[in-house]
Amino acid sequence: MAGTSYKGSxxxxxxxxxxxxxxxxxxxxxxGQHIGYRYDVNLVPDYDRLTPFLAKYLEIMGWHDLNWLExxxxxxxxxxxxxxxxxxxxxxxxxxxxxxxxxxxxRDMIARELLIKFQMSDRHPLVQLxxxxxxx
Amino acid sequence: xxxxxxxxxxxxxxxxxxMSEPLTGRSMQEFFEPSEDDNFVYPWAPVVDPAKSAEIDTxxxxxxxxxxxxxxxxxxxxxxxxxxxxxxxxxxxxxxxxRVNLEVEGSMGYFAVGLIDGPNVRxxxxxxxxxxxxxxxxxxxxxxxxxxxxGAAIRGGDLVCKGSVGSRTGIDMKxxxxxxxxxxxxxxxxxMQRGRMIFCGNAGKNLGDSMYDGTIFVGGDIKSFGVxxxxxxxxxxxxxxxxxxxxxxxxLPDKGVDHFTKVVAGKQLWNYDNLEPSEKKLIL
Numbered sequence: 001m002a003g004t005s006y007k008g009s010x011x012x013x014x015x016x017x018x019x020x021x022x023x024x025x026x027x028x029x030x031x032g033q034h035i036g037y038r039y040d041v042n043l044v045p046d047y048d049r050l051t052p053f054l055a056k057y058l059e060i061m062g063w064h065d066l067n068w069l070e071x072x073x074x075x076x077x078x079x080x081x082x083x084x085x086x087x088x089x090x091x092x093x094x095x096x097x098x099x100x101x102x103x104x105x106x107r108d109m110i111a112r113e114l115l116i117k118f119q120m121s122d123r124h125p126l127v128q129l130x131x132x133x134x135x136x
Numbered sequence: 137x138x139x140x141x142x143x144x145x146x147x148x149x150x151x152x153x154x155m156s157e158p159l160t161g162r163s164m165q166e167f168f169e170p171s172e173d174d175n176f177v178y179p180w181a182p183v184v185d186p187a188k189s190a191e192i193d194t195x196x197x198x199x200x201x202x203x204x205x206x207x208x209x210x211x212x213x214x215x216x217x218x219x220x221x222x223x224x225x226x227x228x229x230x231x232x233x234x235r236v237n238l239e240v241e242g243s244m245g246y247f248a249v250g251l252i253d254g255p256n257v258r259x260x261x262x263x264x265x266x267x268x269x270x271x272x273x274x275x276x277x278x279x280x281x282x283x284x285x286x287g288a289a290i291r292g293g294d295l296v297c298k299g300s301v302g303s304r305t306g307i308d309m310k311x312x313x314x315x316x317x318x319x320x321x322x323x324x325x326x327x328m329q330r331g332r333m334i335f336c337g338n339a340g341k342n343l344g345d346s347m348y349d350g351t352i353f354v355g356g357d358i359k360s361f362g363v364x365x366x367x368x369x370x371x372x373x374x375x376x377x378x379x380x381x382x383x384x385x386x387x388l389p390d391k392g393v394d395h396f397t398k399v400v401a402g403k404q405l406w407n408y409d410n411l412e413p414s415e416k417k418l419i420l
Binding site for chain 2: 005006008030035036037041042044045046047053056057060061062063064065067068070071083086092093094095097098114116117118119120121122123124127130
């Protein structure tokens with residue numbers, strides 16, 4: 001019902017959605033899903049943790065900050081770390097070979113790096129879509 | 137039929153022929169490759185040189201001609217383009233999907249620089265309604281005032297107005313950062329879903345009305361909060377981010393950022409509930 005009060009739970013642990021299903025409140029358990037995002041969308045980046053790759057990207061784009069990447073975070077899908085790619089409207093999984101840092105800020109930086117490399121590569125689905133459907 | 141009062145929500149939904157809709161994220165089954173090459177621009181983006189510049193006098197051109205000329209210059213490798221005499225034309229410089237520096241000498245009409253993904257734009261004038269609508273990435277800096285629905289449905293990037301803006305700023309925004317040096321009107325942040333807004337001046341009535349998520353920072357007075365917009369604690373991380381953001385555009389107030397009010401969603405309108413259809417059916 002519109003106007004119902006929030007019946008979700010707080011995200012307390014960086015591994016909450018890897019260790020388990022992240023269901024805490026009685027309402028979440030009842031409906032079998034976490035209410036809301038699986039990461040803090042309002043977390044602003046800590047620029048002390050900027051990686052050299054991202055610094056180079058900002059320099060090339062002529063930006064003094066992370067620009068659109070400020071909205072990119074590492075999320076979790078089906079118990080696996082993943083990043084949401086808005087260009088394909090889907091989650092892209094982080095391989096098991098990548099060791100995750102113990103804090104969300106560093107994980108977000110990794111997520112941004114991976115997403116840039118993926119979006120700018122020839123194997124991104126948008127490359128084929130553009131070839132098939134682009135009009136100009 | 138068994139009494140519904142004794143059933144769980146899911147059993148009731150099943151009895152009524154309603155299926156609970158799984159709302160978990162969809163997977164494209166795409167995986168990152170850590171060994172991916174270090175590319176910084178889209179594969180299809182034209183290779184532009186910021187040192188190579190050109191001017192477009194838009195006086196005798198219509199909107200379509202101007203936008204096509206911008207693309208043509210980018211295909212020729214021009215990385216810095218100056219638009220002269222825009223004279224308030226609507227929908228100028230829309231749909232630019234890669235890196236380019238664009239400078240506009242004059243004022244632009246409705247829907248200026250909408251749907252962009254990467255360019256850095258400076259507008260030495262004013263803009264009309266819905267500037268930066270559906271912007272994906274890049275920076276847009278407006279030296280004077282902007283109209284209503286500034287940054288409507290913006291998804292990413294920095295949209296900056298050094299003057300004041302009208303009402304419904306950032307309506308339905310889904311990401312990105314809107315920065316305003318002056319005041320903003322009523323219903324700012326109406327139905328915003330995520331992203332950040334910074335107002336160095338005052339905010340009008342119903343700030344953040346029905347916001348789902350996201351953050352609004354206001355340096356001046358707030359006329360009134362909208363439904364489900366609540367004040368939150370300004371953290372040290374918020375302060376350092378605000379300072380960096382405002383300094384980057386030369387808009388840091390003399391008194392710093394400690395006085396800013398942070399506004400977030402109270403989450404009382406949150407309704408991510410996959411049994412909702414069955415509940416409605418029971419009520420009806």
